[in-house]
Amino acid sequence: MTIDDIFKQRKKRWNSLIRIRRNETVEECECPKCKQRETVDKVRANKWVCRNCGYYLSMAPMERIQMVCDEGSFREMNGDFTSEDPLHFPDYGKKLTALHNATGQTDAFVSGVCRIAGIKVALGVLDSRFLMGSMGTVVGEKILRLTEYAGRKKLPLIIFSASGGARMQEGLFSLMQMAKTAAAVDRFKQNGGLFLSFLTNPTTGGVSASFASLGDIILAEPDALICFAGPRVIQQTIGQTLPEGFQHAEFLLEHGMLDAIVEREKCRETLYKLLAWHQK
């Protein structure tokens, strides 16, 4: 990445943020569940929850950050890491470039420091729109660095997960990110750090089977799909239809895999409460 690119990227992000601030968008979006169309502004004002059926739409990381952080407090870290395409996987590089242009992000994870009601935290958000939020070398490295940073600075760590799992295009390197992130988070916790893992729709595969399941406290959004093997894989393996609500947040809560389900409306408030209780 040349200096020029960095400036272009910054400018692009600034512009998009300014647009968000000025409420200039007139774009519409459609609820994947009830197909109701609404302007993005209205949906955003309702925290990306469908006003018709209550479905939780996926959120871009910056939207999520805006929702939970104190205004203007977020400082991004390692925003320019890009994948080296270690396997030289066909078309992967092109895909990354296209997604970079579309989202302004170099990969599926945005991380940094921010304040939540005045409490400083290390915050990371996975982006399900970027190759299904899959964890490759960049996501793994950024999670590791964020966790180590939180450990050094004695900050609480919050990660919002939304991922299809490990990134196929980076092969075994992706699998190793599970080891890397799980080890980092485990070490952080052993040294007294607070890790709040927030699972959003969908959190599956290699992400749910590594750092995301290791939170001191694990929270989830209502109805989020959370699993190791996806419903389609299970259906193919056991050849029978799955029960209603299987692998959704409420199911996991019932089976003892989550601490609580938190509505988007109460997300910031809940995080603040937990952070305040754990302040040293």
Place this chain on the structure above:
Amino acid sequence: MGTKKQLTPYEKVLTARDVKRPGIMEYIDMLFDDFMELHGDRLYRDDTSIVGGIALFHGMPVTVIGNRKGKNTEENIQYNFGMTSPEGFRKAVRLMNQAEKFGRPVITFVDTPGAYPGLEAESNGQSNAIAESIARMSCLKVPTVAVITGEGSSGGALALAVADSVWMLENEVYSILSPEGFASILWKDAKRAPEACEIMKITAEELKEFGLIDGIIPEGKKLFPALDKMFLAELTRLGKFSGSALAANRYQKFRRMDGLYKNTSAWDGKARISN
């Protein structure tokens, strides 16, 4: 097998799945003395797809854990085709904790098509069990050596492979998921698995080059002597470190598996964007 040096990646996948290959019990018989199997996770049940226990290696007690596959249909059903449920991973974690407490090295044998994708497994917290096993293995304060002896697939394999020293037999494969799964996700066609194998980079040679594994063990007649020699050398080497040094080194080892990501600039502490 000495003459089959030039297997294609897909042929290696087939070799790795061959039921005639040695299973975990044969490795234990050939390499250790006096193996005693220890059962159960103390929470729910005993998952037979994972074998664990204590054995003597050159007179030294070691904890051995590995995936078990059957040699025929009946056995395969009994061992769930080597696909582990949460109970199996929790048993492994229990045995690792026990090994750490009593200062025993841990040796693992990995041969699994992946963690079990089933209704009950999901309900009992498959993700959590795998994550706990990976995390626990990454910070064990005793020497750990892992060998991929067949197919090492997905998180189910990694759960037993976060070791100080990770080795592969020359004709085996270690991958993020099965080539069939990979092809069906990428091209919606599981039959293109042979093609998937070529781009997935799953053979011992390729992974050694990437630095994701530490060494390759020859197969054929030399297999067991070579394994014996490797275990002896590795346990001697690792035995010289203190527990916390082992854990710290292991952390650094996996921390470096970054695929040479491009770090154009470390974070300078300044705002890049703010909301």
